Amino acid sequence: MIEQQTVTIKVCLGTAGRASGGADVLSIFQKLIQLNGIEAQIDKKCSYTKVGCRGFCSKDVLVDVIINDQKVTYQSVKPTMVEKIVTEHILKGEPVADWLTKEDYESFQTKQHKIVLGPCGEIDPESIDDYLGMKGYRAAEKAISKMRRDEVIKKVIQSGLRGRGGSGFSTGTKWEICKSQADSTKYIICNVGEVNRPLAEGNPHAIIEGLLIGGYAIGSEKGFIYIRERYHLSVERLRLAITQAKDKGFIGRNIFGTDFCFDIEFSFGTEAFICGEETALMESIEGKRAMPRVRPPFPVQKGLWGKPTVINNAETFSNIPLIIGKGARWFSSIGTKESTGTKVFTLSGKVKNVGLVEIPMGMPFRDIVYGIGGGMESGVALKAVQVGGPSGGLIPASMLDMGLDYENLSKLGSIVGSGGMVVFNEDDCIVSITKFFMEFLQRESCGKCPPCRIGTKRMLELLTKITEGRAEYNDLATLERLSGLMKTSSLCGLGRTASNPFITGLNHFRDEYLAHVREKKCPAGVCTALITFSIVEDRCKGCTLCKKVCPAGAVSGEVKKPHRIDAAACIKCGACFKACKFKAIKKQ
């Protein structure tokens, strides 16, 4: 009798995995294996697991096939490829070599330091047993039944953990101040922002456990999860996790046999960027227009419905069980002295490997872009990296050797912010990017304080003038003055940081601004008002392709004779430029 073998198939069903057809891939695996009675044929026990995001989203759907602990990973799996994987690999034991992940997957994964993302992509996010199997809820049990509240807080302070969302305030200190408030009713809120989605979808129980420990530490009996309704999958998995935790008695009354009671409620956020600001978020939970409050009093003193309130984001909470379980010293050994631990980013833009990455604090930008990211896509050189969402500063190629941590980001005029990291290349125009961010911030400004409401509007008008070639040199000085005013006098972070892309852009890419303002030229060839398309006669073979693709009918000419572009009719879409095979179209 042959020894019983096991086959495990793990299919990535994070947002990107699903978007690439992961659910179909999983169901075809199940169907093929069950219908054909393969289990009996090969005398192997097959199990299928849906797992969360493992980061390398550009090659989704990722599928692990593990036969007797021998794991291989397939990339870009389409529903049509499943049959071949089943017949050749699972039945005959010969992996389909062409479809396996390549070196880039290896370097993408090994250069990271995954602590909160570690279980994502390994465990089934819809199974509490999987989480319990990796010592889940042990930290909560230890904290609640064996540690005093102040001991928990002391440990979090010692770890050096700082808020992973906003300005990087010490999490433990925040908890300590809230705990010390006299009011007996306290609240704790977990904000699940866009960059936290993979955590909520890949390992929701860690967030719940962190929130539970936080609630115990500050003496709160009520936690809220603030999340946009639109993040359906995140909501679904968190909801399931809460139900499972309630069934096990981790949430509810007399948790772990103590007198501690804790309940978690959802608050469905509405579409507004300002809700990332903690006091605006509380206004939103209270059912009002999300406009930030004047501080002091701070939320830890007077927050939700006037009660002392702690707000942290899902990534911060995901770190808590690890700190309690593995110790503050272990945590602070990762990262730098002032910025301990790791940080999750969505690496996107013009790099080869885009996806979700977790790096130790202090890792140089260069290692992130060229190591994990695998370098620039399509060979166009890097121009700038932007961290922290629309109000993050632009970091030029010359500063890539700086390490990514709170201190350096602040020095670079940037923020950790939303945890997005976008890489721009030489084809991107700094002025145009800055205008794009300002457009967004102007639209999302809540309108409560004049510096932000009027400042973002005026800055947008001036930036538009620059991109349209109508600006004068003085406009740059006006923009600088407005930036300073908004930074010092806005009510909340949105207004205070809105000018970051402009200020850093002007510092590092002054020539590009001057080219727009003085020479009325866009060096990157992006600002349509400043570019013209024309045909170089000696190169044009008269193939008529440009004439065919032009949506405005601006190209004229006969077959095999040089064509012409009518500048007045041209809408500058660049279709001809892209289509021409002879490089006969000139963009200036």
Place this chain on the structure above:
Amino acid sequence: MIMEQKLKAILDTHTKTRGTLITLLQQTEAVFGYLPEEAVGWFSKKLEIPESKFFGIATFYSQFHLRPTGKNTITVCCGAACHIKGADKILHELRSALSLGKGDDTTQDLSFTVQNATCIGACSIAPVAILNNQVYGNMDAEQVVKLVKGFEKEGEYTGFEYD
């Protein structure tokens, strides 16, 4: 009459769950697909809260609609990562494929509403479009139009091929 029954049901849940004005409007939008003016007037009278409070909230958050929305919603993400990978072009061509005029978000026959989102957090598969609840990554204008064309038969979604 039917309208009033529906409103009453929403108000009952609202009272029972001790909801806020936002949750009340969210439930109303979930039932009607938008916020009918009569509904706001009715709630205003019952709760003795001025209509301006309701409209203040409804116009602050982009998730609320004051006009009927289409049976299907297609959202184009216009966050930074999607922007530099051509989200504007997708939005433009999608709108023209659905013959939407300037300022209109919903087709005449109420089959589609087109929206843009700020960032949906799927930057690694930018540019992204969301059809009803399903997210589609690495899209281009042609593919998004193809997505919409998947509805041609009897207004039901007939599928999309991954290629």
